[in-house]
Amino acid sequence: MRAQAGMKLLTHNLLSSHVRGVGPRGFPLRIQATEIRVSPVDFNPDFVTRMIPKMEWTALVEAAESLGHLSELPRQLKEGYEKDEDFLRKVHHVLLEVEVVEGTLQCPESGRLFPISRGIPNMLLSDDEATS
């Protein structure tokens, strides 16, 4: 039976807690993973090159580290990374090949926990918690 897919670090980098009153302090969500899946994905340098500018780099590195998959990723983005294939492959691995199947995401400001179950993060807020 093929393993369940999970939340990738690329997507985690886009997620932000929307608990009422939290605002920009709701990022990045802290990952606590109980099950991780690493699975190969076809490398597309063009895709990676275009994704990097969309990422919050520090948060990406922190998240990768917390999962034990820092993979020699530098903590600072260097100029000219578009031409460094070795670097791009490392980024590719961190963005796309590491998935959280089971665990939680935690809002750094409110402490609210969002469970990840069978690869699907549940970020539904109750009416009280929500901003509107």
Next chain:
Amino acid sequence: PSPPSPGEPPSPLPAGARYFCTVGRGLEPFLTREVGARLAATEVEYVSGKVFFTTNCGLTMLKQLKSAERLFLLLKKQPPLFISSRSKGKVFNEIQRLVTGDPLCWVRAVSIWRSLLELEENLPPEVAKPSKRKTGENENIITKKLKIEQTRVMPGDTECQLQKQKNDKIEEHKDLTTEKENFQEEKSENDGEKEVEHHQGKLTFRVSCRCSGTIAKTFTTEEVGRVIGIALIKQFGWKADLRNPSLEIFIHLNDIYSVVGIPVFRLPLASRDYIKVAGLRSTIAWTIASLAEINVGAVVLDPMCGLGTILLEAAKEWPNASYLGADVSDSQLLGACDNLKSAGLMDRIELFKFCVTELPLHSESVDVIISDVPFGKKFKLGKDIKSILHEMERVLCVGGTIVLLLSEDLHKYLQDYKESNITWNSSKDNTNEFKIVKYVNAEEKNRIQENVSPSFQDDRQEWLDKRPLFGTLVQMECHKVSLGRTEAFISKYKKIHDSELQQPS
């Protein structure tokens, strides 16, 4: 005509064959564009519900068509039958003449159909058509002969060789039809026979008929089907088989045209082998994705994804993007998960449980939003759609695209809202004020908008259309499409920069 790509068998028809597709109403322009782009199609024309085109591409490429319902080899396209005050018998004769008037056309079409299937599938005829019953020795001999001749054809051979083979085959058919004596006087449509009689070179066939307009008032589809059926049996000695024919004949008669075709595939193109359970018509889903301008490295979101149909179509066609799907329903998410697994797209599409009115995403983090906005009672007009649009606008990057499928009611609501002069503020996060403002100097991909003054009545409609729907969301296109029993609108928006908005004077 472009040469076949490596791996694809040589085109059986260097000069091309003529086809038509049935297509959902409203999708004709999209299919027209698609056949041009995918198949380098020529002589493309369309009427309501059908697109006609010529191409020399093989079945593999033809099967890629995403906005079409079914694909047919075109046999005949003629002006409509003249019905009026003529006797029924006279009209029957004219229907008959669809067959008898040009038998070579039929033989040729069947030959093309056969060579398409056999060359492409590269299998012996018995295996290529697993549900086809053996209709006799002679037919197998003919097809085997064709295969043997083809193996002698070296790659890079000229047109002439293939043409010669086609001619040989036609000759053989002709011989068969002249020598047979046992055509049936009575129609044999109600073939109760389980066993096939070993007639020489006989195809089994079934006629599917569609009549609308004037002709439908006087004739039933059964009557028309029967006339054609009998004519075919008499002309070619084919055997009718309603349950499991090897060949299907499709006839559509209406006030605009008379069209006859042979379906190329058993299943409609719209039925995808990579979608387990479709939530939305696959053709509509693909069309929505095709309008969204999904580039390499795009972040694409469907915040009401249901079973994930739109994301599946998008990820299949534009694989080098990042796809996110969200829904509030566990059962839908489970179904979507199932669909992703079946399609082998688990690596490309990620699922979340969250609500579209509360997106847990950064502002300006998404490049494309594609969604089928749910119809029905669970969705209230007014408050809900505004919250939804507000959130979509927030997470969308400037220059980003939104393509939504809207019900007629919702579409009307949004049109009315746009044209009214309601000014209202959102108390949500104090950063956005929603005003209907004049929009001047819209710059689009292929068109540059002139400065339009609202005092010119002629231009007024166009100006109205370009006003922002909502904050910085501007409507780009809107297409009315048929969903079968209901109709809906595919509506495209883009997010413009604040500086491109102008305050009303």
